[in-house]
Amino acid sequence: MTVWFGLVVLSAAFLHALWNAIVKGAGDRVITLGMIALGHVVWSLVFIGFVPAPNMAAIPYMVASILIHWVYFFMLNIGYRMGDLSLIYPVARGFAPVMVALGAQGIVGEKLPIQAWIGILCVSLGIMLLARGAFQSALSKNAVFAALGIGGTVVIYTLVDGVGVRLSGNALSYITWLFLSKILIVLFLFPTRIDRLRAEPAKALFLGFMGGIVSGTAYALVLYAKTLAPLGLVSALRETSVIFAALIGVMWFDEGPRSTRLFAAMVVGAGIILIALGK
Template sequence: MSAGAMPPSVLGAVLGAALLHAGWNALLKHREVDANNDASTDSNADSNAGDPLVATLLVVAGAAGCAAILLPFLDAPSPASWPFIAASSVLQCAYYLLLAATYRAGDVSHAYPLMRGSAPLLVAFVNGPLTGERLDGAQWLATGLICGGVLAMWLGARGRGRATGLALLTACVIAAYTLVDGAGVRRSGAPAAYTLWIFLCTGLAVWLLAARRRLPALLAQARARPLVAPLGGLASLASYGIALWAMTRAPVAAVAALRETSILFATAIAAFVLRERVGRARVAAACLIACGAAAMRLG
């Protein structure tokens, strides 16, 4: 990747977007809650306050709120793209619920590389039969790197089979909505509005499905961590929006590859902020997956 292919400002923006994506994922796993909840908070809320699903609900609410504020200022997507918005919203609803379940079962440093690294591999394999495209030599090398990293992560999981399975299932959903959005955004004529409608619809759907029984825990979590919804929602929107902007200023493959540094950022955040036990084997596996994912995008 030459300097001419990606200006320094775009390079910095994409790295920032990768950091934002890793950061809002870390918010879901953060278990710091106010130990001195007031007497009005019941025991069920106390037991659920550290649940990643509660944090997920706050983040999607923040993202949906931001989308609702911005959408009136944008042109509506083309009618041809609305079936894709609907399909993507269903898939992303499943994604957020699976994401919460995955982080409930395992560490960020274990799950995040599996989810984010395996998705490009799945997209590449599925896209071939759909479009007739075939993997080239570099992409087969990338496949080997990702598979090696996933195998190393699995071998080092030590009883985390549920977390591994959920992470790989989440990767399948990521791959599915990536393919849907790849087709839908081209039909929309309004990429920003297309994206914001998905965030809004997804947020509403996730709340309808999961929020009703968790209102006490949500209120407790919102009081204890008031910045989760606004910062998590903004980070989620900004990480995706910056990537879309960067793809108008630099080669798409280069931007997509650079975004995979989020795997390394997530591993570092897990080690130094979340205080997870991240050994050398897990770091090596994360690096293999990140390199393979980047090579898959560039291939």
């Protein structure tokens, strides 16, 4: 694994945790998620005139991805309404690395060495240590189900976009057109919620919009990374975002316990080293 690849994925992990924190702290999460989708659209407009259209083979995957992201946003709104960032986020992301690696093996025939598999399992174990409070009544059953629903959409869109970006012929083309298509989410959310949109403070709207720019950059980095390495490895390294989410939860939202998060972060770090050595 190259230093460049590691920096790309870790940067994406931090940015992903950051925009989830913005959603968690929002007063009106539906409007904030709409502003995030709008940020994706504006992000795409910067590049739309400089990239070719993606190959036709990638179009079905792009359509599927926008539908899956629609469900993903819906589940995020429910999950963060019910529980803490430092619990919902880890549960949602917990099993994704292993499930994506299994899916990548079955769908695109990727093969990972045993050391990488141990690392993926280690990453997932560390993430679930962070989330163990969810299974000790810190979260309601509905909140756990919402978090698992988020995780399920993560697995599906990771596999769909991982294949789609490779078929597109140009990673930036796929990313740009995928983000542009999120205008459909904006048009679905805002016209029927004009009063709520007007009631939001300008600062909150701007923060949501910037969350979209951050989110777009994070996902673009992940899709780019998928052209450099196996999907299972990208997913596992990207899930280190739970460390950043745990730290943000502790420092920004005053969540705890801190000791659990530090220990779990060490377990995740060990998994990252094993994945890197097994690449």
